[in-house]
Amino acid sequence: MRFNFLAVLFAVFALLLSMTTVGSAQSKPNIVILATGGTIAGSAADASATTGYKAGALGIDVLLNAVPQVKEYANVSGEQICSIDSKDMTDDIWLKLADRINDLFSRGDVDGIVITHGTDTLEETAYFLNLTVHSNKPVVLVGAMRPATAISADGPMNLLNAVRVAASPASVGKGVLVALNDEINAAREVTKTNTITVSTFKSPELGFLGYVNEGVPEFYRTSARRHTINSEFNVNGKKNLPYVKVIYGTANDDELFVDAAIKAGVKGIIYAGTGNGSVHMNAEKALARATAKGIVVVRSSRVGNGTVIPAEQSYIDYHFLDGDTLSPQKARILLQLALTKTTDLSEIQRMFKQY
Ligand code: SIN
Helix, strand or coil, X not given: CHHHHHHHHHHXXXXXXXXXXXXXXXXXXXXXXXXXXXXXXXXXXXXXXXXXXXXXXXXXXXXXXXXXXXXXXXXXXXXXXXXXXXXXXXXXXXXXXXXXXXHHXXXXXXXXXXXXXXXXXXXXXXXXXXXXXXXXXXXXXXXXXXXXXXXXXXXXXXXXXXXXXXXXXXXXCCCCEEEECCEEEECCCCEECCCCCCCCEECCCCCCCEEEECCEEEECCCCCCCCHHHCCCCCCCCCCCCCEEEEECCCXXXXXXXXXXXHHCCCEEEEEEECCCECCHHHHHHHHHHHHCCCEEEEEECXXXXXXXXXXXXXXXXXXXXXXXXXXXXXXXXXXXXXXXXXXHHHHHHHHHHC
């Protein structure tokens, strides 16, 4: 009898203990870290080296072991998607990432995603996912300017902050976010502005969304353009994307690159023009030949700020579209996605006004 009473008491105690443990694990959000490489996973021979290292050398386990504090904010698991220097990013990896993220969110038990990424094309991946992930749960891209082996590496704190942002209810519905250097930016507006310094990611003119203050994400604004659950683009199961090239306008421009692009079979051209997306008269002749063949031409600008709006009558006559405020590299992504749905020019122009 006495034995039975003790056994029951022990069982009740064990049950209560397990409920407390499960309860605390459940009260933290489940965050999956998808690792792609970059300087945040970079390894140099010398701790003072900030160049000449191998980007993407360290796996996600090494990065997570360096920042055990992430466990205070979330139940974290890691997956290695690829291990590249992000200058070598491909449409294939983007499609794989979008598929994986949509798949993880469809499971229901994943509350947020962090993607570790090289800084060179981080803004492009962020914008691609902003248009192709169909969930309002947080997706946060993070990188670093100094390799993981450097004195005062920026990666560990950036990774911790990215997990904090992904775990925060305040990040829900904000679209894909980019969190580095204690600042949170929107995928559509953010760009790398400095080749070397850690304060490189900015959203010029339109401004960043918020800070991570002492570990707490604080938002002050949102991006007004369509994204994630309001995006009409769906790449699930797609194996490739339409071929779109950016051509950079300069003084003394000519027809060479446009003609080469036409010959190569591109479906779209982003012309990174001068000023308000202005097109050199020589390139204009070649771009007119492109639109006559059904290639979609979008005028963007190499200036870095401001809206590209309708200008010369000839641009209208040749059916060149306007790229709004998107940088040439992001206009390329939107045109790729637009071309997965339509070649109708007024529809594509609508998309440039909405995304
Ligand atoms: C890269 O983009 O993979 C290398 C540069 C960086 O991450 O800062």
